[in-house]
Amino acid sequence: MKFTRIAPTLSAAAALLLLVAVAAIALFGRTGAQAFMVASASPDASAAGIEILEAGGSAVDAAIAVQAVLSLVEPESSGLAGGAFLLHYDKRTGALDAWDGRETAPMAAQPELFLGDDGQPLDFLSAMVSGRSVGTPGVVRMMWEAHREYGVLDWADLFVPAIRLAEDGFAVAPKLAQAIARDPVLKQMPVAQDYFFRRAADGTRRPVGEGEMLTNPDYAATLRAIAAQGADGFYKGAVAEAIVDAVQNAPARPGTLSLDDFAAYQAVKREAVCAPYRRYRVCSMPPPTSGGLTLLQILGILENYDLAGMGPMTATAVHFIAEAEKLAYADRDFYIGDPDFVEVPQAAMLDRAYLKTRAEEIDASRTMGKALPGVPPAQIRGEWRAGLSPERASTTHFSIVDGRGNVVSMTSSVEGPFGAHLMAGGMMLNNQLTDFSFVPEEDGRMVANAVQPGKRPRSSMTPVIVFDADDNFVLAIGSPGGPRIIGYVAKTLIALIDWEMGMEEAVALPHFLDRNGALEIEEGSTLEALIPVLEQLGHRIEVRTLTSGLHGIAATAQGLDGAADPRRDGNVISGQR
Incomplete structure (x- = not known):
């Protein structure tokens, strides 16, 4: 061990x-x-x-x-x-x-x-x-x-x-x-x-x-x-x-x-939040933490793509994962709060059809830049604002x-x-x-x-x-x-x-990760070699201690x-x- x-x-x-x-x-x-x-x-x-x-x-x-x-x-x-x-x-x-x-x-x-x-x-x-x-x-x-x-x-x-x-x-x-x-x-x-x-x-x-x-x-x-x-x-x-x-x-x-x-x-x-990913069931915490919902949104978006075929830590894999993170973090900032005070559209945010439409926003040849929050099924856009947290x-x-x-x-x-x-x-x-x-x-x-x-x-x-x-x-x-x-x-x-x-x-x-802003790369890691390719895809790179x-x-x-x-x-x- x-x-x-x-x-x-x-x-x-x-x-x-x-x-x-x-x-x-x-x-x-x-x-x-x-x-x-x-x-x-x-x-x-x-x-x-x-x-x-x-x-x-x-x-x-x-x-x-x-x-x-x-x-x-x-x-x-x-x-x-x-x-x-x-x-x-x-x-x-x-x-x-x-x-x-x-x-x-x-x-x-x-x-x-x-x-x-x-x-x-x-x-x-x-x-x-x-x-x-x-x-x-x-x-x-x-x-x-x-x-x-x-x-x-x-x-x-x-x-x-x-x-x-x-x-x-x-x-x-x-x-x-x-x-x-x-x-x-x-x-x-x-x-x-x-x-x-x-x-x-x-x-x-x-x-x-x-x-x-x-x-x-x-x-x-x-x-x-x-x-x-x-x-x-x-x-x-x-x-x-x-x-x-x-x-x-x-x-x-x-x-x-x-x-x-x-x-x-x-x-x-509370009731754990779970969703399928590949042949597994991934479970995490529901709100008031945004962690579980946002994680499952990222995985639900990426399930529409062959990450195994892209290869571990390749520029293509990094790009697709970062784009999925942008989309999920945009929804996170807009919709999630304490469920005892706000109505969090939890089921709608994890709807597989909704996540497929979010996945379709990813362009293999170019970053989307700043992602906007989506409109989950039955969710009225504009009920909340993202705020500064x-x-x-x-x-x-x-x-x-x-x-x-x-x-x-x-x-x-x-x-x-x-x-x-x-x-x-x-x-x-x-x-x-x-x-x-x-x-x-x-x-x-x-x-x-x-x-x-x-x-x-x-x-x-x-x-x-x-x-x-x-x-x-x-x-x-x-x-x-x-x-x-x-x-x-x-x-x-x-x-x-x-x-x-x-x-x-x-x-x-x-x-590496993208919280709907810059694509952050761990300082001193082998990922730094991918920076030129990722910049060609339009990513704004920040190298930092993670x-x-x-x-x-x-x-x-x-x-x-x-x-x-x-x-x-x-x-x-x-x-x-």
Whole structure:
């Protein structure tokens, strides 16, 4: 089994578990006889998940342990003061559940939340580093509800690995160290500056570096409250009060988040959105994330073309995939919002005849430039406007298969990096409300993703589970990356399905995507050689760093095959009971 960029300064517990995993691989081979697996963005988090699975825990049990550790060791990306989407497959019943733990806007929030005194949209940094950007966290309530349905081990046991790491200390991973060093605001923020920076004798501060040990007793206290009291340990009492105090007394633009918002928060179990692609059924999350619908639109458009015949990563394949992405992103921006507030034409957007007409807009010899939203069947054009919804690329994804064959594919985020840069209870607070449109209306019509009290902002998170024609589990995958998540996941699924690559090869494949603007090419990749041809097709090229965090697991004839994105610090660990 693949181990990717494992830091030599792991905690003792994580190191011991990795030695056990290596021994298991030596005994049973790379994939054969493996009964369960965790692929996550942190070796410490993967080790925590394996610890739970070794004890007989379920995939949901392991997911809770993984998320609790990620909140500690990858605070720039996700955490218990953020939100998440969780897909769960129950092997015994065949049920597929889609758990929505997305944050909600405070009940006092208004559509003009991110407009300045001049009525113009705030710049992103000003909106982000503020109390206004913090939504009511959803991940703890979502995990609590999922555990009530699919948990096996005691709730309190699931937080033991994270508490141990918070109290004993963990080694700062390369990605976290880099994020701290380059952040322009973190060292000026109360609480966060004392946690992430060391004070020198001359009074200056330096960021903690890679491999240095960090402890977080405040987070350990938060975890102990949650472990002892369940979700109420987060949504009531000292933890909720600390978060509300940090938001309402933020140094810049205090927010209105209240204890009443915490008390009212509910996680929602929704129906997964699924569609056929080739000989498979691809399933993901429905709105309020745009990820599932947009991904399935991309695949539905491309199903009309022979991507296998075009060849992997050829200029022709890149062109057709990019054009399909343009079309799907245009629909995404126009139609998708919180389904409890706006009517999302979900079935119409996935209508195969509609997607065929969208596919016919692709010209093999020339890019279409800027794609316009289509008109799905029965959808009245002009009901909504696209708005202005900036997103940033700091999130995490992990995939888990337990010893019973149950599967979790979960994407989690505080937005950011480092969310709102506010810290309470040892946690970074989210800035997910900046995923709303900063502009509440255009041309006199409400934007689908406008701020409203209690509403969930649109997301791009795209956790995926794929099944074969006989409804057998095939693979689980997802990625961080803000609005680019959808393109990362789409290209990887195409590599796995159309180009028949293994998980490791598909995850490491160079990135390209088009969010209905420039065609973005991963800097330093072999795709740069295609730029002259793509420019001849009319594409406007932007070469940039594209830092995904794909973590996937596939079921093969030889057993489970997992991979961790080489662009991040994660790994894959497997084992058997």
